[in-house]
Every structure is written in structure tokens, then in C-alpha cells.
Amino acid sequence: EADIYQTPRYLVIGTGKKITLECSQTMGHDKMYWYQQDPGMELHLIHYSYGVNSTEKGDLSSESTVSRIRTEHFPLTLESARPSHTSQYLCASSEKGGFRRIDTQYFGPGTRLTVL
């Protein structure tokens, strides 16, 4: 069982609200990721981080922002939620590895977000 946590697990909010999805891991992993997943669809990378003070946008355009002030913490923020943001958000982490090293990503349980 991976030591990676996400809160809240479920969130229902109104349009225009600011929200922050929390993600924490206790494995000391350098790399962390945020994915968005709609039912029956593949995971899409929206943000990632190589370490403290490092954040990059992923493949899927997202209006969310992230920060990485501490190794174990990688929160995702939506300044003004819209119904199009309704989705499942999965956080993951992996060890820092070299070019030939295979690093397994460990996923959190996810946050199911519904914007009304």
C-alpha cells in the first residue's frame, strides 16, 4: 500500500468557488504528478514536479495551478471552478531515477470533484 494521500475524497461545489485539492506522500519521493480522469477514459497528465520549487504543465491543458514548497506536499488549486472541471483528479509520486531506471508511480485514492 502506497503512502500517498488525497483530500478531500469527494467535493461538490458551486461555480466560481476557489478550491484546493491536497496531495501528500510520506515516501520521500522527488517526482509528483497530477492526472485528470473522466469515466471510461485514460488518465491525462495536467501537472508534474521534479522536486521542491519545480512545477511543469502536463499534456492536457488545465486552468489549475500547482505548487511544490515541500517535498511531501503537492496541492492543486482552481481559482474559479466551472462545471467543465468536473472530473476525478489523481495524484501520484515516484522516486527520482536516472535515465535507465524504471520508477513506478504510486497513486493516491483520487478526489472526485463535481462543480454545479
Place this chain on the structure above:
Amino acid sequence: KNQVEQSPQSLIILEGKNCTLQCNYTVSPFSNLRWYKQDTGRGPVSLTIMTFSENTKSNGRYTATLDADTKQSSLHITASQLSDSASYICVVSDRGSTLGRLYFGRGTQLTVWP
């Protein structure tokens, strides 16, 4: 375009039966292929991971195969149990970037009936 295609999209089997899930990919240059199990409302959990030189990997009742020449993989589940009901996701990683980009399939939704 790098892609990962899985089949079937969904599958229903009876408890105790075997089944095989398929994954075809076009990711290049290839680094490794993983199978994940995702229970409803949970995050994916890694089952197996195979590199270019490996053509089979087992994890209990799960056996994954890889044919890097034809770019195909399969996940075989033997003596299925009710707890095997989940989505099984094929994930392929390339080695063309430091990040080790992951390409996800849409998954096969497996339902095991008693």
C-alpha cells in the same frame, strides 16, 4: 502519434474462469510497459512492469506477456475472483525524455460474477 489501445473495452466473466486482456501500443522509443489495476473510486495500483528484454512477468494469478516486435501485450488472469472486478490499465513509457513519459490506455473494465 504515440498511442495505447486496449481491448475489449469491457468484459464479464464468471468466478473461477480465466480471461485475457489485450494491449497494443505505438509508443516509440519504448522503455517499459506496465499493467495497473484500478478499483472503482480508487487510484491505480501497479501489477506488473516489463522492459524490452522481458516477455513475461507474473504476479500471483496475474501473468503479463510482452511482444516488443509486434508491440503487443496481454494480461492473463487465472481462476478469477470477485475482487478482480476492476479496470485494468495498460501504461507504456517512452525513453525519449527525462520524465519517462507515460501513455495510458483507457482500460478494460472487468466484472466477475459469482
